[in-house]
Amino acid sequence: MERIYNFSAGPAVLPQEVLAQAQDEMLNWQGCGMSVMEMSHRGKEFMGILDTAEHDLRELLAIPAHYKVLFLQGGATLQFAQIPMNLLGGRSADYLVTGSWSEKAYKEAKRIGEARCAGSTEADHYARWFKAGEVALDPNAAYLHVCTNETIHGVEVFDDCASLGASVPLVADMSSHILSRPMDISRYGLIYAGAQKNIGPAGLVIVIVREDLLGRASPRTPSLLDYAVQAEHGSMLNTPPTYAIYMAGLVFKWLRRQGGLAAMEKTNIEKAKALYNAIDASGGFFRNPVEASARSRMNVPFTLADAKLDDTFLAEAKSRGLLQLKGHKSVGGMRASIYNAMPLEGVKALAAFMQEFEKKHG
């Protein structure tokens, strides 16, 4: 069987070029006689891999010099706890609840310390972003937490949260759309992203944190979870997930070869347009509930008007090599995740299949 088009929300498709390079180097990285997996993390080979990965990520996202880049473990879910452990400092934090992931972050923060829901779109089934003036923020909050792309509900915010008018540090879960387009990093106090969507394999989470937010961890924070300690040790207080960092580094090089994030954004707009057009042109046969201005370019959930056709849709899609399209169990229907590594041809193949399917079953 050939490679298929993989629409998984994460772990997700990786660029074929990147996998081919990893395959080629598996037993012997650049003639050193070892796999990257076998290298001491403190040896010059791996230190070079880590430094290059950080350098390329800084170039891609134009990360200002006063931000630290950390390569950590535990995914976004551990960040949900690690952020309040490091940043609360005995105060309360504001959380915006815009879907399943920000809700999880909010609940976990309440386990660790004081957190307040400053706004929620739950009453509208999480199918929109906030209207101007809708959210009343606490000016004394330790930080404001947002999820800038909700993977399950398919909601994305495009203005780097400028319309929220936050005066406190903005903390953003960008797991499912980091590197999909240029962002203004300087608007954020802390950004985090699990790798397994737009960066690389699972088991790596990247944290980009403004230096003035370091050194505020509560006293009983485990050393490994203290951002200041990890920053001081260059993400190597202990052995980091070396192979996942290597793979992320290959993805960063691939992104630079594609022309960087401005070029990725252009393609991602084209991909999203092709898929939303297929949905909107179906006259209700397919339906995406999200307000047009907040529709995610990365995760496109959609339902069939007749849910009895769901299994047939998945089976026929699979027979054409279009896989992992089943929606999250909490919302049902379908979901196509079309991250950076999903080629335009994959999205076009899905859109064409949807039109055929509608003709046949509509």
Next chain:
Amino acid sequence: MERIYNFSAGPAVLPQEVLAQAQDEMLNWQGCGMSVMEMSHRGKEFMGILDTAEHDLRELLAIPAHYKVLFLQGGATLQFAQIPMNLLGGRSADYLVTGSWSEKAYKEAKRIGEARCAGSTEADHYARWFKAGEVALDPNAAYLHVCTNETIHGVEVFDDCASLGASVPLVADMSSHILSRPMDISRYGLIYAGAQKNIGPAGLVIVIVREDLLGRASPRTPSLLDYAVQAEHGSMLNTPPTYAIYMAGLVFKWLRRQGGLAAMEKTNIEKAKALYNAIDASGGFFRNPVEASARSRMNVPFTLADAKLDDTFLAEAKSRGLLQLKGHKSVGGMRASIYNAMPLEGVKALAAFMQEFEKKHG
């Protein structure tokens, strides 16, 4: 350049067969059209990989049914905090300090709660295990923590800690010798091991915990760090390090093909004997300080009587494809880590080189 003999203490050498299989399957796992890295962790393909890995590990170590096996992140260093968070329950724990790693575990436990040093071999430069009756344990301790193989100091305990006579649950860091020989799992309350020595790539830590020790976590423990929560979710509260688990599974299969842990022990005894013989037969040119009964079969630190020859030793070793022999900076000299995946031929090549080197420079 060919593959070399890699004596790194971790990340460490992996079986060449395992790397070759991973290379073969990199772009298309068993005809599914995806890399293991690209699979949804909740899909049937990855669930099968995880289940098989756990099954094979249970077979290899003969893990009793009333123990849970967890595949976690953060390495042994996060376990240093996670163990007291989960097991202290407001009490104190006893720690035995037998080298750098158990000392780190003890210090981290004191950040989290109450911990007591119940015995230390520091005065003897960590070059031995405890004498009978030397250690006075607290019968009310929440647990007794030991490191059963000290990676830096090369000290190993071979009796599953029976001579300590502990009446409280035994918690053991087995990172650097798990799977090197059969162990009596039923003697322990909890065993943990970072993967990057004898299991697979960095970024995975395995915890084997007796069920009655679950559900005691302190209230502010992050959800992801609560053993009971992870046990309930089959190690999938969030996305686990899928590729590292896949690699560990390939290593487990490889161990079973070698004949399991009894067969590994036989080879590991032979390897250790060859290397310690080369040291002891040198009449003081090379020296290992550890008491004979506590010498590690996995990590063999040694010094040259004339430390001015260290750089020459490393350079000449490298020219013969014997790499990563430099000792840990805290103890100096050399260290040869000879884990399961280091073939007997590699150890013999090192021993032969040492004899030649002594002849030339002695």
